[in-house]
Amino acid sequence: MSFLLRATLVIAALSYCAANRDAPDPGLQPPVSVASLPSLWEALPPEIRERALREGTAQAGRHLASALALPASRDTLADADRKPAWRGVEGH
Incomplete structure:
Protein backbone atom coordinates (compact mmCIF):
# COMPACT_ATOMS: atom_id res chain seq x y z
CA MET A 1 0.00 0.00 0.00
CA SER A 2 2.78 2.46 0.86
CA PHE A 3 4.43 1.68 -2.49
CA LEU A 4 1.29 2.73 -4.32
CA LEU A 5 1.01 5.91 -2.29
CA ARG A 6 4.64 6.84 -2.92
CA ALA A 7 4.34 6.05 -6.63
CA THR A 8 1.21 8.23 -6.87
CA LEU A 9 2.95 11.13 -5.12
CA VAL A 10 6.00 10.88 -7.40
CA ILE A 11 3.87 10.76 -10.54
CA ALA A 12 1.79 13.71 -9.33
CA ALA A 13 4.91 15.76 -8.53
CA LEU A 14 6.46 15.01 -11.92
CA SER A 15 3.21 15.88 -13.70
CA TYR A 16 3.01 19.18 -11.81
CA CYS A 17 6.61 20.05 -12.67
CA ALA A 18 6.06 19.18 -16.33
CA ALA A 19 2.94 21.34 -16.52
CA ASN A 20 4.74 24.34 -14.97
CA ARG A 21 8.03 23.81 -16.78
CA ASP A 22 7.67 26.71 -19.22
CA ALA A 23 6.07 29.20 -16.81
CA PRO A 24 8.62 31.73 -15.55
CA ASP A 25 8.75 32.07 -11.79
CA PRO A 26 8.86 35.75 -10.78
CA GLY A 27 10.25 34.79 -7.37
CA LEU A 28 13.48 33.51 -8.93
CA GLN A 29 14.44 36.84 -10.49
CA PRO A 30 17.20 38.73 -8.67
CA PRO A 31 15.82 41.79 -6.85
CA VAL A 32 18.84 43.90 -7.88
CA SER A 33 20.70 43.69 -11.15
CA VAL A 34 24.45 43.18 -11.05
CA ALA A 35 25.00 46.42 -12.96
CA SER A 36 23.40 48.46 -10.16
CA LEU A 37 25.55 46.99 -7.36
CA PRO A 38 28.43 49.48 -7.75
CA SER A 39 26.01 52.39 -7.55
CA LEU A 40 24.43 50.87 -4.43
CA TRP A 41 27.89 50.50 -2.87
CA GLU A 42 28.71 54.14 -3.61
CA ALA A 43 25.38 55.21 -2.10
CA LEU A 44 26.41 53.83 1.29
CA PRO A 45 28.01 56.22 3.77
CA PRO A 46 31.82 55.86 3.97
CA GLU A 47 31.69 54.65 7.59
CA ILE A 48 29.37 51.79 6.69
CA ARG A 49 31.44 50.81 3.64
CA GLU A 50 34.60 50.74 5.76
CA ARG A 51 32.92 48.71 8.49
CA ALA A 52 31.49 46.23 5.96
Missing part, protein backbone atom coordinates in the same frame (compact mmCIF):
# COMPACT_ATOMS: atom_id res chain seq x y z
CA LEU A 53 34.93 45.73 4.41
CA ARG A 54 36.60 45.34 7.80
CA GLU A 55 34.05 42.81 9.10
CA GLY A 56 33.92 40.93 5.81
CA THR A 57 37.69 40.62 5.72
CA ALA A 58 37.78 39.47 9.35
CA GLN A 59 35.09 36.85 8.70
CA ALA A 60 36.89 35.62 5.58
CA GLY A 61 40.11 35.35 7.59
CA ARG A 62 38.39 33.33 10.33
CA HIS A 63 36.81 31.04 7.75
CA LEU A 64 40.13 30.51 5.99
CA ALA A 65 41.95 29.85 9.27
CA SER A 66 39.40 27.25 10.33
CA ALA A 67 39.55 25.60 6.91
CA LEU A 68 43.34 25.33 7.06
CA ALA A 69 43.55 24.20 10.70
CA LEU A 70 44.44 20.59 11.33
CA PRO A 71 41.58 18.58 12.78
CA ALA A 72 41.88 17.48 16.40
CA SER A 73 43.04 13.92 16.84
CA ARG A 74 40.25 11.46 17.47
CA ASP A 75 42.69 8.80 18.65
CA THR A 76 41.54 7.21 21.91
CA LEU A 77 44.38 4.71 22.31
CA ALA A 78 46.75 5.04 25.24
CA ASP A 79 50.48 4.30 24.91
CA ALA A 80 49.94 0.95 26.65
CA ASP A 81 47.36 0.01 24.02
CA ARG A 82 49.90 0.52 21.26
CA LYS A 83 52.37 -1.92 22.90
CA PRO A 84 50.44 -5.15 23.47
CA ALA A 85 51.95 -7.81 25.69
CA TRP A 86 53.86 -10.56 23.92
CA ARG A 87 51.70 -13.56 23.18
CA GLY A 88 53.41 -16.67 22.08
CA VAL A 89 56.05 -19.19 23.02
CA GLU A 90 59.08 -17.73 24.72
CA GLY A 91 62.52 -19.02 23.95
CA HIS A 92 62.19 -19.34 20.19
Whole structure:
Protein backbone atom coordinates (compact mmCIF):
# COMPACT_ATOMS: atom_id res chain seq x y z
CA MET A 1 0.00 0.00 0.00
CA SER A 2 2.78 2.46 0.86
CA PHE A 3 4.43 1.68 -2.49
CA LEU A 4 1.29 2.73 -4.32
CA LEU A 5 1.01 5.91 -2.29
CA ARG A 6 4.64 6.84 -2.92
CA ALA A 7 4.34 6.05 -6.63
CA THR A 8 1.21 8.23 -6.87
CA LEU A 9 2.95 11.13 -5.12
CA VAL A 10 6.00 10.88 -7.40
CA ILE A 11 3.87 10.76 -10.54
CA ALA A 12 1.79 13.71 -9.33
CA ALA A 13 4.91 15.76 -8.53
CA LEU A 14 6.46 15.01 -11.92
CA SER A 15 3.21 15.88 -13.70
CA TYR A 16 3.01 19.18 -11.81
CA CYS A 17 6.61 20.05 -12.67
CA ALA A 18 6.06 19.18 -16.33
CA ALA A 19 2.94 21.34 -16.52
CA ASN A 20 4.74 24.34 -14.97
CA ARG A 21 8.03 23.81 -16.78
CA ASP A 22 7.67 26.71 -19.22
CA ALA A 23 6.07 29.20 -16.81
CA PRO A 24 8.62 31.73 -15.55
CA ASP A 25 8.75 32.07 -11.79
CA PRO A 26 8.86 35.75 -10.78
CA GLY A 27 10.25 34.79 -7.37
CA LEU A 28 13.48 33.51 -8.93
CA GLN A 29 14.44 36.84 -10.49
CA PRO A 30 17.20 38.73 -8.67
CA PRO A 31 15.82 41.79 -6.85
CA VAL A 32 18.84 43.90 -7.88
CA SER A 33 20.70 43.69 -11.15
CA VAL A 34 24.45 43.18 -11.05
CA ALA A 35 25.00 46.42 -12.96
CA SER A 36 23.40 48.46 -10.16
CA LEU A 37 25.55 46.99 -7.36
CA PRO A 38 28.43 49.48 -7.75
CA SER A 39 26.01 52.39 -7.55
CA LEU A 40 24.43 50.87 -4.43
CA TRP A 41 27.89 50.50 -2.87
CA GLU A 42 28.71 54.14 -3.61
CA ALA A 43 25.38 55.21 -2.10
CA LEU A 44 26.41 53.83 1.29
CA PRO A 45 28.01 56.22 3.77
CA PRO A 46 31.82 55.86 3.97
CA GLU A 47 31.69 54.65 7.59
CA ILE A 48 29.37 51.79 6.69
CA ARG A 49 31.44 50.81 3.64
CA GLU A 50 34.60 50.74 5.76
CA ARG A 51 32.92 48.71 8.49
CA ALA A 52 31.49 46.23 5.96
CA LEU A 53 34.93 45.73 4.41
CA ARG A 54 36.60 45.34 7.80
CA GLU A 55 34.05 42.81 9.10
CA GLY A 56 33.92 40.93 5.81
CA THR A 57 37.69 40.62 5.72
CA ALA A 58 37.78 39.47 9.35
CA GLN A 59 35.09 36.85 8.70
CA ALA A 60 36.89 35.62 5.58
CA GLY A 61 40.11 35.35 7.59
CA ARG A 62 38.39 33.33 10.33
CA HIS A 63 36.81 31.04 7.75
CA LEU A 64 40.13 30.51 5.99
CA ALA A 65 41.95 29.85 9.27
CA SER A 66 39.40 27.25 10.33
CA ALA A 67 39.55 25.60 6.91
CA LEU A 68 43.34 25.33 7.06
CA ALA A 69 43.55 24.20 10.70
CA LEU A 70 44.44 20.59 11.33
CA PRO A 71 41.58 18.58 12.78
CA ALA A 72 41.88 17.48 16.40
CA SER A 73 43.04 13.92 16.84
CA ARG A 74 40.25 11.46 17.47
CA ASP A 75 42.69 8.80 18.65
CA THR A 76 41.54 7.21 21.91
CA LEU A 77 44.38 4.71 22.31
CA ALA A 78 46.75 5.04 25.24
CA ASP A 79 50.48 4.30 24.91
CA ALA A 80 49.94 0.95 26.65
CA ASP A 81 47.36 0.01 24.02
CA ARG A 82 49.90 0.52 21.26
CA LYS A 83 52.37 -1.92 22.90
CA PRO A 84 50.44 -5.15 23.47
CA ALA A 85 51.95 -7.81 25.69
CA TRP A 86 53.86 -10.56 23.92
CA ARG A 87 51.70 -13.56 23.18
CA GLY A 88 53.41 -16.67 22.08
CA VAL A 89 56.05 -19.19 23.02
CA GLU A 90 59.08 -17.73 24.72
CA GLY A 91 62.52 -19.02 23.95
CA HIS A 92 62.19 -19.34 20.19
